[in-house]
Amino acid sequence: MGYLEGFRVTFGKLFKGTETGRTVTVPYVKDSGPKRQKADRLHGRHVLNRYEDGMEKCIGCELCAGVCPARCIYVRGADNPPDDPVSPGERYGFVYEINYLRCIHCDLCVEACPTEAITESKLFEFSFTNRQDAIYTKAELVVDDDGLPQQLPWEDWSDLDLVAAKSSAWVRATAASGDADYVGVVAWSGELGFGVKPPELGQTSPAPVVDHEDDDATVHDDVGGHH
Amino acid sequence: MFAIDPLLAGGIGLAEVLIVLLKVVVTFGLLLVAVLLMIWFERKLHADMSNRLGPNRAGPFGILQTLADGIKFFFKEDLVPDRADRRVFILAPFLSLVPAFLVFSVIPIGGVFTEEKQGAVRLFGHDTFLQLADPPIGVLLILACSSIAVYGVMLAGWSSGSKYPLLGSVRASAQMVSYEAALGLSVVAVVLLAGSLSTHDIVMSQAGSGFGGIIPRWNLVVTGVVPFVIFVIAGTAELNRPPFDLVEAEQELVGGFHTEYSSIRFALFFLAEFMNTVTMSAIIVTLFLGGPAGPTFFGPDWIWGPVWFMGKLFLFLFMFVWLRATLPRFRYDQLMDLGWKVLIPLSLGWMLLLATLNIARDADWNIGLVVTGGLGAIVLGYAMLTGAMRTAQHRREQAEHEGAST
Numbered sequence: 122m123g124y125l126e127g128f129r130v131t132f133g134k135l136f137k138g139t140e141t142g143r144t145v146t147v148p149y150v151k152d153s154g155p156k157r158q159k160a161d162r163l164h165g166r167h168v169l170n171r172y173e174d175g176m177e178k179c180i181g182c183e184l185c186a187g188v189c190p191a192r193c194i195y196v197r198g199a200d201n202p203p204d205d206p207v208s209p210g211e212r213y214g215f216v217y218e219i220n221y222l223r224c225i226h227c228d229l230c231v232e233a234c235p236t237e238a239i240t241e242s243k244l245f246e247f248s249f250t251n252r253q254d255a256i257y258t259k260a261e262l263v264v265d266d267d268g269l270p271q272q273l274p275w276e277d278w279s280d281l282d283l284v285a286a287k288s289s290a291w292v293r294a295t296a297a298s299g300d301a302d303y304v305g306v307v308a309w310s311g312e313l314g315f316g317v318k319p320p321e322l323g324q325t326s327p328a329p330v331v332d333h334e335d336d337d338a339t340v341h342d343d344v345g346g347h348h
Numbered sequence: 349m350f351a352i353d354p355l356l357a358g359g360i361g362l363a364e365v366l367i368v369l370l371k372v373v374v375t376f377g378l379l380l381v382a383v384l385l386m387i388w389f390e391r392k393l394h395a396d397m398s399n400r401l402g403p404n405r406a407g408p409f410g411i412l413q414t415l416a417d418g419i420k421f422f423f424k425e426d427l428v429p430d431r432a433d434r435r436v437f438i439l440a441p442f443l444s445l446v447p448a449f450l451v452f453s454v455i456p457i458g459g460v461f462t463e464e465k466q467g468a469v470r471l472f473g474h475d476t477f478l479q480l481a482d483p484p485i486g487v488l489l490i491l492a493c494s495s496i497a498v499y500g501v502m503l504a505g506w507s508s509g510s511k512y513p514l515l516g517s518v519r520a521s522a523q524m525v526s527y528e529a530a531l532g533l534s535v536v537a538v539v540l541l542a543g544s545l546s547t548h549d550i551v552m553s554q555a556g557s558g559f560g561g562i563i564p565r566w567n568l569v570v571t572g573v574v575p576f577v578i579f580v581i582a583g584t585a586e587l588n589r590p591p592f593d594l595v596e597a598e599q600e601l602v603g604g605f606h607t608e609y610s611s612i613r614f615a616l617f618f619l620a621e622f623m624n625t626v627t628m629s630a631i632i633v634t635l636f637l638g639g640p641a642g643p644t645f646f647g648p649d650w651i652w653g654p655v656w657f658m659g660k661l662f663l664f665l666f667m668f669v670w671l672r673a674t675l676p677r678f679r680y681d682q683l684m685d686l687g688w689k690v691l692i693p694l695s696l697g698w699m700l701l702l703a704t705l706n707i708a709r710d711a712d713w714n715i716g717l718v719v720t721g722g723l724g725a726i727v728l729g730y731a732m733l734t735g736a737m738r739t740a741q742h743r744r745e746q747a748e749h750e751g752a753s754t
Contacts, residue, residue: 127674127675128670128674130674131397131398131670131673131674132397132670134396134397134398134399135393135396135397137396142399143399144399144400144401145399145400146399146400146401148401148404
């Protein structure tokens with residue numbers, strides 16, 4: 122009766138009280154209760170970061186646009202006005218647009234960026250209702266004067282205070298050039314409102330001591346990620 | 349045509365027309381609501397069977413999810429591919445949907461099936477059957493409609509002007525044509541015993557208590573279970589439901605025949621598919637489980653017909669979802685093997701056995717001897733069939749071997 126065994130299994134799932142019938146999916150809470158904890162390396166909508174002195178990090182090099190497999194990024198650089206520079210150095214991102222109808226959140230732009238200007242936040246609940254809204258311009262992507270992402274009318278940022286500090290986890294998770302000697306070594310610049318963010322816990326060697334104010338230390342315990 | 353329904357026996361006046369119109373509206377509405385609930389039920393039960401939650405946002409327990417989906421389909425962009433054959437492409441969904449509606453019109457959904465009442469119910473002072481129409485060829489209508497539905501699927505794939513739908517429709521026509529044979533042959537067994545093609549008469553012949561007063565006189569028992577099993581299997585294949593859903597195998601053919609369809613046209617296919625599930629269950633109930641016939645307990649006796657019908661219907665709807673949640677899809681050669689080498693010979697043999705029994709009963713032959721002889725003939729036929737298949741396979745392998753060595 123090997124053929125009927127499967128029917129017994131699926132029928133057994135109907136009894137929710139038993140171990141085998143336990144529902145494993147969790148309902149999506151929108152209006153009630155706290156949101157679920159987000160994964161440290163969740164890829165959400167992008168932000169354009171600024172230095173601690175308020176200067177923009179983007180230098181308009183278009184590497185992100187070049188690497189984007191979905192071709193959703195449009196960048197145009199321009200020379201910094203000498204009397205009022207937008208970014209330190211020669212050039213800055215004059216036009217910066219991301220089309221979220223195309224973006225696949227692969228994070229390759231974040232990897233490509235030489236100045237950690239573009240990182241991905243934890244926001245994934247942004248359902249715009251027309252195609253114009255889907256194209257985020259530079260004015261919408263760049264962080265505000267407190268270093269926090271700007272909230273657009275259709276975005277749900279209700280847990281911003283929990284996730285704001287984690288906006289550039291990918292950069293901090295990786296040792297420079299993938300070299301194990303650089304694990305836990307800060308190789309990135311500071312950000313407006315947050316200062317120099319601490320490295321994410323290491324990949325191989327004993328974990329460096331990191332000052333974590335949030336309570337999700339358990340998440341960091343599992344060793345893995347990039348080698 | 350409709351002389352059998354007592355409503356239409358004595359001339360047709362305004363009252364008769366109004367009652368028939370009422371029946372049309374009720375049948376239509378009942379079927380649509382049943383489909384709406386069936387889609388929700390399938391999604392919810394399938395979710396339960398795979399440790400998921402299922403739809404839970406729209407209305408209590410997500411029961412309005414189908415409605416929400418329907419509204420969404422209406423407002424989606426309606427695409428007709430450039431390379432599509434426009435007229436056929438637009439026609440195909442209706443070819444699928446209309447037969448699905450038509451079949452339900454011959455299904456008895458209620459009635460008092462006793463000796464004196466003969467399945468009739470008093471409605472506004474007129475005796476009538478609780479079924480939209482009772483043509484003397486009801487079963488043929490069912491078979492004809494299920495054959496027409498094949499064209500809907502086939503033409504949809506063909507007219508899309510795209511590869512995957514074409515492959516899906518080629519599979520559909522091959523699968524549905526081969527299983528239609530088994531389906532028809534197993535229905536013949538029922539028709540032989542009922543002695544009529546009218547669905548009402550078939551239900552009537554199954555009413556009343558049967559063997560020992562406990563086992564009902566359903567065709568399920570009377571025809572010896574085998575035609576029932578064949579009908580359920582062939583019916584599942586006819587519906588393109590798992591495990592026979594090669595027509596729209598997501599992993600291979602994107603969406604199968606409806607890959608290029610969007611918006612309301614896709615919704616029509618979707619509706620037809622689930623409507624067919626409901627009507628196929630209703631057909632099984634009518635042909636094999638006595639339809640709305642059953643014992644009455646308290647209250648007015650006409651209430652119990654629909655109750656029995658819905659109860660039996662639900663059983664099969666549950667079964668279809670259960671099959672889908674459990675069984676993996678057939679491989680294409682397995683599908684053809686099952687159809688041609690098992691179901692068709694078996695249903696053919698069983699039909700011959702039942703026909704022989706019928707004649708033996710009429711001619712007062714020795715029943716025991718006839719049964720033994722008949723079963724012997726079936727076993728002999730089975731042995732010859734397997735022998736032939738083995739020889740064919742042997743020769744094929746030999747030919748391949750020779751082809752490889754030269």
